Amino acid sequence: MDTYRIPVLALLCVLAAVFGMLYLRVRTIRSFLWLLGWTAAALQLVFLQASPHAYGLFPALAESCIQVAALMFLGSLSPLKLKHHDVHYVTLFALPLIFYSFLALFTPHPDMLMRAVMLLSDLAAVGVAVAWSLRENLLPPWFTTTFALVVGGLCIYAGFHGDDQVVLNAALAGNTFITALLVITDYNRRSPGVLFTVAGLVLWCLPAFTGPHPFSGTHSFAAIWLLRVFNMAKVVAAIGMIVLVLEDELAAHDEAKQNERRAHMELEEYARLDFLPSAAQEIAASFEPVCRAIAQYSRFARAALLLRAPDGSFAVAAYAGLEAATLSMLHTLSGNLDEDGLRQLGASSGVRFDLGRTTQADLAPLLPGTASSNEMTRPHLLRMRTREGALDGLLLLWGLKNPARALATEDILPIELLLSRLASARDHHLLARQVARTERLASLGQLAAGVAHELNNPLTVLMGYSEIMTEEPEPRVQKYAGMMLTEARRMKQIIESLVRFWRPSAEQTEEIQVEQLLRDLARLHRAELAAKGIELILEVQPGLPPVLGSYEQLQQVMMQLIQNAVSSLDRESGLPWRSAEPPQSRQIRIEARPTDGGVQMLISDNGPGFTDPTRVFDPFFTTKAVGEGVATGMGLSLCYTIVREHSGEITAWNREPHGACVRIELPSAAARALLDFVPPAPAGRHIRAAERQSR
Known part of the structure; x- marks a missing residue:
């Protein structure tokens, strides 16, 4: 052996x-x-x-x-x-x-x-x-x-x-x-x-x-x-x-220590980013530094951020390290990311879950004519969400540095934390703007009420003497007295608007069918707008719940918004951006869709947009020039007051590349009844404030 x-x-x-x-x-x-x-x-x-x-x-x-x-x-x-x-x-x-x-x-x-x-x-x-x-x-x-x-x-x-x-x-x-x-x-x-x-x-x-x-x-x-x-x-x-x-x-072990040091440095660089440098600066100004920091300090050499507008559309907010062809691809992608596009993206067979909340997406189905083998159609994708969990943006990442080393959790975690900070800062900024706007309007409302009270009595005397002077036999006196009376009555209307802004008139509430309200407005204005060369488009999704409120007040809000869009389109023909683009039809689009617990309405146009979307609801704020008609600046501020009276929210913003949009969100009748405990009037009856006060 x-x-x-x-x-x-x-x-x-x-x-x-x-x-x-x-x-x-x-x-x-x-x-x-x-x-x-x-x-x-x-x-x-x-x-x-x-x-x-x-x-x-x-x-x-x-x-x-x-x-x-x-x-x-x-x-x-x-x-x-x-x-x-x-x-x-x-x-x-x-x-x-x-x-x-x-x-x-x-x-x-x-x-x-x-x-x-x-x-x-x-x-x-x-x-x-x-x-x-x-x-x-x-x-x-x-x-x-x-x-x-x-x-x-x-x-x-x-x-x-x-x-x-x-x-x-x-x-x-x-x-x-x-x-x-x-x-x-x-x-x-x-x-x-x-x-x-x-x-x-x-x-x-x-x-x-x-x-x-x-x-x-x-x-x-x-x-x-x-x-x-x-x-x-x-x-x-x-x-x-x-x-x-x-x-x-x-x-x-050595690689883990190096990755830990790199991740620590990456987090420090991200922490230095100031999302809101000043109270007057838009949060969009901080998107570009975010993408540049990701491309410089993360494992990815290229980054792009697509931000969702309040109407649900996406636009390229910022990017870093991208070529012109890729940027053009992103603009095409953002135009295809509607609700169907998002569902198609989520259900695509090319999507696989990698690390945390990161996925590797196949964008080819949303980009006709682009092969799936193209590297730029398969980015790593992170979703930015609001506090309520709603999708607010998409961060796309390409160009993995040192591709021989597999992507690890510590490579993605700093970017996810940065994106969470960005989402929180955006939510905070929007909330701060809303609170500041509410406080500003409340202060203006108190001032307006005081001014209206002080001017009402002298103006009544002026109107009385003007009416007496119109009865004078001399034609010249009658002419000047009539002009004084007309302007005094206009001042009276402005004062009444000020009083209405501070203390809106009471209206009997009732259940209102939003679809019927919008179709009545479309029938009323379509011919008038067509004569001006403006196309009115109405898109109403089925299943709109009734809302609780005043039919006349909501009708007044919609008519004011339509009139504001018409004024914007009437001024847009001579602007430089319009002359540089192919001619297109002027449009006003009204959309309505059901939401969780309410109704959302969007009123948009393809005009030049608002000069300052943050001030459109301020009293006396107007962009009309002198001699361009009555420009009191009270129309949209009254819309804001009425919508808030109905426990709703109204928001304005500019669309890309041009155009304006106003979003109105109203709670359903059932949700409003729980909030206000106000018994609705019988459906179909429009009881005016004067009739209710006479009882």
Whole structure:
């Protein structure tokens, strides 16, 4: 009995135990396969030590174990699967090879049937090896295919001639040699782990070419001792693989520290961004620095932010590192991101969830004529949401720096935190603007009420004397008195508007069908607007709930907004931007859609937009020039007052590239009744304030 195997066996058992502890620490597929491989190598020595014979159960198990060990090492470095199947090539390669190995050493003289089965197993293993080598992997396919054909041809030739030991030696040597080459190619570094592993694997496969099996009795004393020395190569290879695992652990630890420092620096740079430099500056001014900071400090070289407008449309708010073609693609994308486009984006088969709230999207379905293979159609996508969870914007990221390193959580987390800060700042800015506007209007309302009270009595006297003077017989006096009376009455209307702004007149509430209200307005104004060359478009989605309020007041709001849009379109023909673009029809669009607990109405036009959307609801704010008609600046401020009276919200903004839009959100009748506890009047009755006060 050869006792030289006992020290090698002891060392392999110790090294297998070390692999077991390493696997419990790193838990990778490669370390697990290496653990199985060295466990099988140790079992081979156990089976060889248990039997002194060349053939039989234990030698067959020993040969099977050493082939399994070589296959585990090979499969750990070439984990390819069949196309369209979740089956590894190493599994298909191992089954016939292990079967052949067991039968070859189970009996020295197999019968014809067993020999035929062994030849079929040999052919199957060679066929799988050739198919495996044709796949693109770390080594070039031409080399692996040539190597597989040469070694496979040798195995088939030896198998037909019954030389089973040549078949087994060639298979073991070929698998071990390819594993050594894969180690060199995969790790691609000069380190002790690579050196020991490659040297051990190469020395391990050399005995396969020295001659027959050591148990055949034809070896010289020197050859046998040389084989025993080569057997120690297993220990060298095992030590090398342990060192490789430790080197990977150290490299991963160093990389984690570097990533932590980079993420810390990235967070510090993001923290320096000032989203609201001044109270008067729009938050949109902070979008460009955000994209530049992401492109400079994150793992991504290019970034773009698409912001959602109150009407649900998207526009490119800022970008960094993008070419003109990509920017044009983004403008096309923003125009296609309506509700259907968002659903199509979410349901696209090209979307996969990566890390946290980050997805990698396939934008090709939303960009006709663009191939999915285009890198710019597959950005990493982060969604910016409001406090209520509504989608408020999209951040698109391209150009992963150092693509060899996979994207990790620490690469995405700083960007997600930055985006959350940006969303919170945007919400805070909008809320602060709303509060400031409410306080400003309340102060103006108190001032307006005081001014109206002080002017009302002198104006009444002026109107009375003007009426008396109109009865004078002299025509000149009548003319001037009439002019005074007309202007005094206009001043009276302004004062009444001031009083209305501060203390709106009471109106009986009723359930109002918004669709009917809008269709009545469209029928009333469509012909008048068509005569001016303005197209009125009405889009009402089904299922609008009734709202609670005053029919006359809501009708007044809509008529004022339509009139404001008409005035804007009448002034837009001489503007520079209009003359530089192809002529297009002037349009006023009214849209209504149901929302959660209410109704949303959008009134938009394709005119020049508001000069200052933040002040359109201020009393006396007007853009009309002197002599351009009555310009009291009270129209939109009264709209604001009426909408607020109805527990609603009204917002104005400019659309891209031009145009204006006003959004009105009103609670449904059921929601309003819960808020106000005001019993509605019978549906369909329009009871005026004077009638209600006379009761």
